[in-house]
Amino acid sequence: FLLLSLLKPGATADITRADGVVATFKVDSVQTFSKNAFPDQQVYGDTPDAELRIITCGGTFDHAKQDYKDNVVVFAHLDSSRQG
Template sequence: MTGGPASGTPRLLRAGMGAAAVGLLLIYNSVDTGSDSDGDGKPAPPAAAAPAVPGPADAGAPALGRAKPTRLRIPQIAVDAPFTELALNPAGQLDAPPPDDKNLVGWYRDGVTPGERGSAVLAGHVDTAKGPAVFLLLSFLLPGNKVEVSRADGTVAVFSVDSVETFAKDAFPDAKVYGRTPDAQLRLITCGGTYDKKRRDYLDNVVVFAHLESSRPG
C-alpha cells in the first residue's frame, strides 16, 4: 500500500453524504484538514431507498437486534480498537474519527449497527500525522478471515470476510457498498492506493465486505 508521509498536517477520512438514489452514500476520502470536503452537502436519503444487494451464497447467522458497537477485533491484522460514534456535520457530511487517536474506529451512529439486518458501515484511518493507524493493514484481509464486534448488549457479532476490493474514489460503487441487504453484513472502509501529493489525497478506497457468521455472549 502506498501512502503519504505520516508527518505534517493530519489527514482525515471524510464522507460525502449525497442525495443519491442509492441511499446512504459514504465516500471516504483522506484529505488535509484545510481541504474542501467532498459531496454536495445535502443530507442522505434513508438507506431503505437503496437497491437491494444479495447476501453471500452461504447464508449466515440470523440478524441481531440493534445494539451499539463497543470494540472491534480483527486478529489477522492485529486490530483491537474501541469505537467512536460519527455524525453528520452541518454540511451533511460524515465527520471523521479524531485524527489524534490512531487506534479508533468510527461507526455512523444513525446507520445500521453491526449485526443488524443491513450493511453496517465502519471507517478508520489508514494513517494520521502520528503514523500508521488502525486500518493500515485492512487490504491484507482474506476471504474467511474473522471480524469480531463487541456490542453494548453483551453479544459479540462474528463476521466472515467475503471479499476485499479497491475502488477509485471517482468511481465508487455506491449501490454495491451501501445497498440494502436481506441479511446482516459489514463494510469496513479506509483509504488506499497511491497518495497524490498535489491533491493531498489517496486515490482509492479499500472496502472489506463481510457477513454475519455467528454471535456469542461477550
C-alpha cells in the same frame, strides 16, 4: 486499517455491540475502488442479511489533494454471535 487490503476471504472480525453481544463476521472479499468511481449502492445498499463493510483509504497518495486515490472495502457477512 493500514493492512486492511491484506485480509483474505475467510478471515473474521469480532464486533462487540452495545448490548454486549459479540458478532463475528466472516470476510467474503476485499476490493479496491477508485474514489472517482466508488460503487455507493454495492457498498452502502441494503442487504437481505446482516453484513459488515470496513472502509479505508488505499492506492496511490495524491500529494496535490493530500488524499489517497482509492478506497479499500472489506465485504463480510454475519457468521455467528455470542454473549460477550
